[in-house]
Amino acid sequence: MERIENNEIMDIQDIILKVDNVSKSFKLIGNEELKVIDGLNLSIPKGKLIIIKGRSGSGKTTLLNILGALDAATSGEVTFMDRQYSLLSEEEKEYIRRYDMGFVFQSIALIPIMNAYENIDFVLRNAGFRDDRDGRIREVLSLVGLSDRITHYPAQLSGGEQQRTAIARAIAHRPKVVFADEPTGALDTSTGIVVVKLFKELIKREGITVIMTTHDEGLMDMADIVIRLGEN
Ligand SMILES: Nc1ncnc2c1ncn2[C@@H]1O[C@H](COP(=O)(O)OP(=O)(O)OP(=O)(O)O)[C@@H](O)[C@H]1O
Numbered sequence: 001m002e003r004i005e006n007n008e009i010m011d012i013q014d015i016i017l018k019v020d021n022v023s024k025s026f027k028l029i030g031n032e033e034l035k036v037i038d039g040l041n042l043s044i045p046k047g048k049l050i051i052i053k054g055r056s057g058s059g060k061t062t063l064l065n066i067l068g069a070l071d072a073a074t075s076g077e078v079t080f081m082d083r084q085y086s087l088l089s090e091e092e093k094e095y096i097r098r099y100d101m102g103f104v105f106q107s108i109a110l111i112p113i114m115n116a117y118e119n120i121d122f123v124l125r126n127a128g129f130r131d132d133r134d135g136r137i138r139e140v141l142s143l144v145g146l147s148d149r150i151t152h153y154p155a156q157l158s159g160g161e162q163q164r165t166a167i168a169r170a171i172a173h174r175p176k177v178v179f180a181d182e183p184t185g186a187l188d189t190s191t192g193i194v195v196v197k198l199f200k201e202l203i204k205r206e207g208i209t210v211i212m213t214t215h216d217e218g219l220m221d222m223a224d225i226v227i228r229l230g231e232n
Pocket residue numbers: 026027034036054055056057058059060061062063215
């Protein structure tokens with residue numbers, strides 16, 4: 001049994017990501033080391049909204065990259081489902097990222113020459129999505145409230161609409177976990193709340209786990225679990 005921050009008792013099968021004594025240091029010039037994460041332990045349950053908070057430079061992006069197998073911890077272990085990252089090859093990690101994970105970044109990075117529909121179609125093809133692709137694209141665009149923007153190009157969408165398209169794209173292939181680095185960073189708090197509410201709706205409808213970073217205090221109440229980094 002695991003005990004998590006909000007004092008709910010959880011069965012071990014409910015844990016999707018486990019972090020055991022993870023540290024991360026960056027080597028600087030002149031043999032200096034910068035320790036960004038120091039002996040972190042976490043048990044992240046399935047189907048929840050997790051918010052990582054902390055001041056600028058506290059290691060939020062670093063931690064997200066480690067959880068998403070984009071960067072390796074200096075020491076310690078991360079386990080996704082039953083897969084220990086330290087035992088996986090680059091190819092195996094790439095496979096997990098492509099099929100089981102979705103990513104949303106602050107710089108939204110939609111492909112400018114593709115409309116909303118085509119942006120999502122592109123990642124579905126890339127993930128080898130075999131179900132009804134057209135139906136799924138329309139479904140996720142409807143989930144994020146953009147059924148009437150399907151043929152809009154990124155430049156023809158507002159910032160919030162672009163972010164919602166990026167979220168639709170990150171969940172389209174039915175990942176188990178979505179990582180979102182400052183997904184509300186470019187939005188005002190009220191639009192940010194809309195995005196976080198959308199994540200909560202997706203958690204309910206699709207059973208995914210969402211791990212996001214933010215420093216917007218106005219969003220913390222909406223999290224199931226808040227992970228605080230650095231001194232706050
Ligand atoms: N590749 C790297 N080499 C050296 N130092 C790094 C590297 N990547 C990050 N850092 C340092 O690690 C610290 C944490 O960086 P990180 O990007 O995780 O912070 P953050 O909490 O996401 O900040 P922000 O809120 O500004 O996005 C920073 O001080 C940064 O300068």
